[in-house]
Amino acid sequence: MVEYQLPKLRVAGSNPVARSILFGWPPPSAQAGRSGAACIPGQGMRITRVAPGSDAERAGIRIGDELLAVDGRTLEDAIDLTFALAWMHEREAVFELSRGGEPFSVTLPAAGPGELGFEVREAPVRTCGNSCVFCFVDQLPRGLRTSLYVKDEDYRLSFSYGNYITLTNLSDADYERIASQRLSPLYVSVHATDDAVRREMLGNEDAPPILESLRRLDHARIGVHAQAVLCPGINDGAVLEQTLSDLFALGELILSVAVVPVGLTAHRQTLTRIEAVSATAAGGALDTIERWQKRFLAEGRDRTVYAADELYLRARKALPPYDDYGDFPQLENGVGLLRSFEFDLNKRAGLLGDRLDPPLAVTVVTARLAEAFLADAIDRALGGVHGLTCRVVASDNSLLGPTITVAGLLSGADMVGALKRAPESDAFLLPAAAFNDDGVTLDGMDLSEIADGAGRENVVATHDIVRSVLDLTGGAVPDAATTNRAASDNTTRGREPRGRIPSEEGR
Numbered sequence: 001m002v003e004y005q006l007p008k009l010r011v012a013g014s015n016p017v018a019r020s021i022l023f024g025w026p027p028p029s030a031q032a033g034r035s036g037a038a039c040i041p042g043q044g045m046r047i048t049r050v051a052p053g054s055d056a057e058r059a060g061i062r063i064g065d066e067l068l069a070v071d072g073r074t075l076e077d078a079i080d081l082t083f084a085l086a087w088m089h090e091r092e093a094v095f096e097l098s099r100g101g102e103p104f105s106v107t108l109p110a111a112g113p114g115e116l117g118f119e120v121r122e123a124p125v126r127t128c129g130n131s132c133v134f135c136f137v138d139q140l141p142r143g144l145r146t147s148l149y150v151k152d153e154d155y156r157l158s159f160s161y162g163n164y165i166t167l168t169n170l171s172d173a174d175y176e177r178i179a180s181q182r183l184s185p186l187y188v189s190v191h192a193t194d195d196a197v198r199r200e201m202l203g204n205e206d207a208p209p210i211l212e213s214l215r216r217l218d219h220a221r222i223g224v225h226a227q228a229v230l231c232p233g234i235n236d237g238a239v240l241e242q243t244l245s246d247l248f249a250l251g252e253l254i255l256s257v258a259v260v261p262v263g264l265t266a267h268r269q270t271l272t273r274i275e276a277v278s279a280t281a282a283g284g285a286l287d288t289i290e291r292w293q294k295r296f297l298a299e300g301r302d303r304t305v306y307a308a309d310e311l312y313l314r315a316r317k318a319l320p321p322y323d324d325y326g327d328f329p330q331l332e333n334g335v336g337l338l339r340s341f342e343f344d345l346n347k348r349a350g351l352l353g354d355r356l357d358p359p360l361a362v363t364v365v366t367a368r369l370a371e372a373f374l375a376d377a378i379d380r381a382l383g384g385v386h387g388l389t390c391r392v393v394a395s396d397n398s399l400l401g402p403t404i405t406v407a408g409l410l411s412g413a414d415m416v417g418a419l420k421r422a423p424e425s426d427a428f429l430l431p432a433a434a435f436n437d438d439g440v441t442l443d444g445m446d447l448s449e450i451a452d453g454a455g456r457e458n459v460v461a462t463h464d465i466v467r468s469v470l471d472l473t474g475g476a477v478p479d480a481a482t483t484n485r486a487a488s489d490n491t492t493r494g495r496e497p498r499g500r501i502p503s504e505e506g507r
């Protein structure tokens with residue numbers, strides 16, 4: 001379910017084209033094909049909550065009603081409603097609904113985002129027709145919650161939440177809508193611009209030519225954040241070189257490209273055999289990426305092509321400096337995450353002062369990949385704070401296997417084990433990224449179940465160590481506290497977050 005507050009969508013982010021929606025662009029006249037379409041009961045969005053005392057309640061809207069249109073424009077999904085709310089800012093609008101198949105309408109006064117007082121159910125998610133050789137969903141063990149097995153491929157989620165799509169299920173009408181509503185940027189899994197290689201990777205002989213699909217978006221002035229899931233022997237080497245060359249030639253359409261290593265779990269015995277990204281393969285990809293970064297810079301653009309942190313760690317190469325990541329366009333794809341964490345930690349460490357009194361010992365739980373980096377960064381940033389002892393405990397991934405080493409994919413059971421092994425501490429900090437918006441891990445455990453399972457108190461899910469320490473010591477906390485609550489910070493909203501429970505990314 002989605003409560004229609006504009007800031008919950010990516011449109012409220014930093015992209016000026018997307019942000020224009022907030023100010024009513026494009027104008028209603030640009031919504032060709034949507035205005036005046038039939039409002040058919042049964043095809044609207046179901047109202048799932050009406051806030052007591054709200055304008056919606058006063059107007060007579062009830063739970064179970066169907067929202068069909070606003071000011072004569074039919075609504076298909078969250079994006080349409082976002083546009084509708086943008087049009088009605090500072091003036092009233094007519095909402096067309098149905099109840100038990102009977103249409104009716106109400107007029108609601110001007111309202112800001114989230115002020116109308118109702119929630120509606122999201123439109124059904126479109127799923128993919130691919131069978132990617134590296135699909136992470138196919139590599140999950142059985143018995144996890146059902147939402148983890150959904151193979152979404154929905155341009156609306158790409159626009160709203162940054163989910164990666166392959167552009168393999170778009171109709172002409174979809175492209176027209178993307179163009180007319182300027183749904184930009186979109187997040188596109190390119191993998192390879194060689195169509196034969198790409199079709200093999202997608203397991204889809206009918207996948208349309210990727211460069212043609214991208215040019216259609218370019219024609220509509222849609223920006224694209226692209227990614228390539230690196231599969232050794234398939235799309236590395238000369239194929240990666242060609243891919244980056246083709247994306248470079250597309251010019252301003254391509255806002256960024258992330259190259260991320262394929263993630264291989266312990267549950268792929270019956271799937272296509274894929275090599276893991278070795279240190280040599282990671283080093284080779286980094287050489288290619290860094291060469292293309294120079295080409296982009298030479299054109300007066302930013303680096304544009306970025307490698308996931310994991311590639312540097314696997315290749316045992318130093319991460320690029322913080323400034324090299326620009327505005328961190330692929331952070332949720334694991335690109336620049338460690339430098340961003342380090343930067344924030346250093347910036348905020350001063351909030352703790354020189355001394356904690358009374359002293360505090362905390363244990364930070366993470367996965368193997370970032371263990372050394374994290375321990376080093378914490379030591380450098382917080383080592384001088386007298387009275388603060390901060391230790392790092394890393395866990396293997398027993399749910400997905402030893403090759404999955406990112407903190408965001410740790411299971412609750414893994415964290416229970418790590419907490420049991422951890423030294424005595426006043427508090428225990430778990431990675432917020434391992435929890436979804438409902439505050440549960442891949443294996444369905446919440447924070448209190450993990451704390452109880454380990455017999456530990458003061459267990460916190462956070463991505464902000466300084467804020468958590470301040471919270472625990474009763475210090476001045478700049479933002480909301482995080483202790484013992486669901487890990488809703490550091491997450492995308494309303495969907496399984498990409499950075500943690502990937503499907504399309506294959507990691």
Ligand code: SF4
Nearest residue numbers: 128130132135151504
């Ligand atoms: S990786 Fe994405 S596009 Fe490919 S099969 Fe899985 S869900 Fe579908």
